[in-house]
Amino acid sequence: MEILQWNKILIPYEQAVEELKVKFKAIRNELRATNEYSPIEFVTGRVKKVSSILEKAKKYGVSTEEIEEKIEDIAGIRIMCQFIDDIYKVRELIRQRDGKDLRIVYEKDYIQNKKESGYQSYHIIIRYPIQTAFGEKEILAEIQIRTLAMNFWATIEHSLNYKYKENIPEKIRERLKKSAEAAQRLDMEMWEIRDEIINAQKLFEAKSNT
Amino acid sequence: MEILQWNKILIPYEQAVEELKVKFKAIRNELRATNEYSPIEFVTGRVKKVSSILEKAKKYGVSTEEIEEKIEDIAGIRIMCQFIDDIYKVRELIRQRDGKDLRIVYEKDYIQNKKESGYQSYHIIIRYPIQTAFGEKEILAEIQIRTLAMNFWATIEHSLNYKYKENIPEKIRERLKKSAEAAQRLDMEMWEIRDEIINAQKLFEAKSNT
């Protein structure tokens, strides 16, 4: 397929990514504007590059015609959270929209079920309808929800996979696993502080009500 | 009502304006990416300031409870076009979405029916559903569609109205009308060039098909 045709195919995905970024950022702004805690720290999004789409299609034996139906992360949204439990709060916010402005296809919990490599993240695959200049269309999109530490680790693993073409040497893979553990420990420490704070607050509120 | 409460009321309008700006800009980008002419030149949006909302409510005898139902331009989108006929193409694009991601309430054609002051613009009042951090909500929004010349004139009239508190002196009002005519003449001249071009192209295509 030619570049121009690819551009035309990818345009609705660009639009979907822009819309979804605005929507998830709005949730954060809304909560902060009303002095409530936002489980969303920041949001990024991207459309997969043509070369990466073709590579993935080749790897999984997906024909050109099937690409839009089989490759689920052409449109990708990433939501970063401060604490592990925020991830599940964001999941709830998305589930509440199911059947409204989006439809959940399935979910993958790589936090309860950490990948062999050390990768942690919560994925939700959705169908998202958009109105384009050429009519209505429904596309697939992948939402990844993670803590900042998980994201930091995943970014580095991603560049190593890119560098080593998915064949990271054993020695470095070991180190990566160790650093995944360090990232996880950081998340656990943070989570425990958070717990402490909530307990301290409850104690304080209980006192002021007597 | 207090500032904080106003903030909470206006948040969904902010979100709607952001979403609608993304959506109309997407139409322009989609058409240009496929080498097609875009009737949309650029898009702006704003949420009305609290002070302006209260002023308008007072002027039209709208009670605080009725504000969200009676004041239709709290969320405002402005779409600028190069040529007069583009305005009606944009209107068609919006009408095609009616019942999909928005609902048209009514339309006002201040181009066929120019205001006494010289004001020209096409207004579409819509209902627009959004998913907020606190659940679903449907808000009213006003979409204004105009040429660049109409917009230029309207901007200046607006600042004069602001300066003179809606009591523009007769002499200046006369001048404003004259400049509205100059703006209109510019639009007509441009529209005629456009017509010429389209005719020239048709001639050319007709030739190359024989």
Added chain:
Amino acid sequence: MEILQWNKILIPYEQAVEELKVKFKAIRNELRATNEYSPIEFVTGRVKKVSSILEKAKKYGVSTEEIEEKIEDIAGIRIMCQFIDDIYKVRELIRQRDGKDLRIVYEKDYIQNKKESGYQSYHIIIRYPIQTAFGEKEILAEIQIRTLAMNFWATIEHSLNYKYKENIPEKIRERLKKSAEAAQRLDMEMWEIRDEIINAQKLFEAKSNT
């Protein structure tokens, strides 16, 4: 020259355009934040596309090595004003910076000396120093200052020139000139209103001082 090399050449121009946009927008924001009138209505900027640079180089017989020194509008900034006299106020603002964060090379006044085609605009060619990841560099940039009406006309002339490859048919060229006159009349009408307002204000102030 290859694409990658071109990218490297154009990067400092991208940076210059970003910096200059921020700087001229800041002037507008500063004046408005202090309730003063801003002669700058809005600011856009762009880096010339490689294909357009090569075309221009060919047209004027500029060799690849001379491009950066001979083609003055690789980095382009456009400043739009509401009124004709604002253009000269913006020129003063730029002249005051001469020898500070930029150096003026020369100026072209296509307002006093309208082009045959009807084109009107004020051009200032500057040298602008930037700090890049690879060290210091000084680039050429062109600043175009115009009213909204001049800009509207120029945009349309530009697309016609593009369409007809600089050979706009006589009949359309005539129409274009007529519309340039309509644009100019609009600017004159607006300028006269502005004069009226200033007079009205002086009258008012004179009154309130007695």
Added chain:
Amino acid sequence: MEILQWNKILIPYEQAVEELKVKFKAIRNELRATNEYSPIEFVTGRVKKVSSILEKAKKYGVSTEEIEEKIEDIAGIRIMCQFIDDIYKVRELIRQRDGKDLRIVYEKDYIQNKKESGYQSYHIIIRYPIQTAFGEKEILAEIQIRTLAMNFWATIEHSLNYKYKENIPEKIRERLKKSAEAAQRLDMEMWEIRDEIINAQKLFEAKSNT
């Protein structure tokens, strides 16, 4: 001092933050566009809120007249890095500009000299000249350079300090220190992987040169 006066004082700081953000983001873009590694991962910036400026002035006994000369972080830029050694590369990039578009006042290395609380970051205080609508001005700005893990920890410490008004309870302070250690361990693990990669690459290059 009144709000309006404060606005006027803070405007040049807003401009400086915008310019510096554009400049440091440009470095990242320039390196990435030429396939080189960027020590800058992302850049944020903010102008201190009036209430925070007044609080800090009160705390350190700074009079209103001295504020601009004594409070060094009214304009704040934060540069995030992937690896610890990137911090020192960014420092070099800034030192190379000393005397060009900025002047370094002094530096504070809270990485070699970690704060008692666990806080880690590299601070550079600069003087930065800007051209405003009202003439030239030189302001003070603080640049903070940190890894993503350091930034994550600092964000949480900051919100706890805010919540407890600088009096974080002993028990939570202990937990915070522990999590600072976890963050540091993550940075060390990452830094070691990075080292491994560089070694692996050297080995590879050495091989391909024989």
